[in-house]
Amino acid sequence: RKEVEQDPGPFNVPEGATVAFNCTYSNSASQSFFWYRQDCRKEPKLLMSVYSSGNEDGRFTAQLNRASQYISLLIRDSKLSDSATYLCVVNRAGANNLFFGTGTRLTVIP
Amino acid sequence: GAVVSQHPSRVICKSGTSVKIECRSLDFQATTMFWYRQFPKKSLMLMATSNEGSKATYEQGVEKDKFLINHASLTLSTLTVTSAHPEDSSFYICSARNGYEQYFGPGTRLTVT
Numbered sequence: 001r002k003e004v005e006q007d008p009g010p011f012n013v014p015e016g017a018t019v020a021f022n023c024t025y026s027n028s029a030s031q032s033f034f035w036y037r038q039d040c041r042k043e044p045k046l047l048m049s050v051y052s053s054g055n056e057d058g059r060f061t062a063q064l065n066r067a068s069q070y071i072s073l074l075i076r077d078s079k080l081s082d083s084a085t086y087l088c089v090v091n092r093a094g095a096n097n098l099f100f101g102t103g104t105r106l107t108v109i110p
Numbered sequence: 111g112a113v114v115s116q117h118p119s120r121v122i123c124k125s126g127t128s129v130k131i132e133c134r135s136l137d138f139q140a141t142t143m144f145w146y147r148q149f150p151k152k153s154l155m156l157m158a159t160s161n162e163g164s165k166a167t168y169e170q171g172v173e174k175d176k177f178l179i180n181h182a183s184l185t186l187s188t189l190t191v192t193s194a195h196p197e198d199s200s201f202y203i204c205s206a207r208n209g210y211e212q213y214f215g216p217g218t219r220l221t222v223t
Contacts, residue, residue: 098144098156102153
């Protein structure tokens with residue numbers, strides 16, 4: 001089973017829509033959780049860390065459910081500039097590196 | 111966020127030659143840096159973990175003699191692709207940890223002809 005699993009999409013949504021991505025992780029020892037954004041032919045950029053209590057940054061809300069081992073990202077009022085691949089990323093206790101999901105492709109349509 | 115630079119951004123080389131890629135943490139010290147490779151429309155794959163002052167740790171299937179990693183200082187790690195072949199053509203990305211968050215360099219697109 002993969003360390004991190006995501007629906008690859010693609011998600012095609014109109015401007016202004018709300019879209020949610022989910023991600024599951026396999027190892028209950030995972031400690032840190034992140035959402036990264038990667039534009040075509042560019043490096044991943046940290047979008048937000050995900051905390052147990054959930055956190056919000058403008059139009060973006062991240063949630064963590066440790067019992068079910070899943071992480072979510074909600075984007076409200078989608079903008080054209082939100083079009084990108086969103087990577088779910090997990091860091092496991094004792095592992096120095098990050099584990100990446102394959103990413104979910106989002107296209108926001110005018 | 112923290113800044114990680116990478117150089118060069120693009121390189122085209124002939125088969126059999128070696129290419130060196132530099133990764134620098136510009137505003138923080140990184141005892142550990144990571145090297146990833148990404149093929150088109152595929153996810154990032156960790157190649158190796160670079161530790162300052164000691165040997166790198168390579169992931170299974172990554173040849174340490176082909177992908178030489180040197181992490182001589184707290185702000186610089188280098189990856190040398192030796193005797194490059196066309197199948198080594200890829201997007202190579204380094205990253206460094208600052209606290210518990212990890213930041214990526216802009217990547218190096220390598221094309222081997």
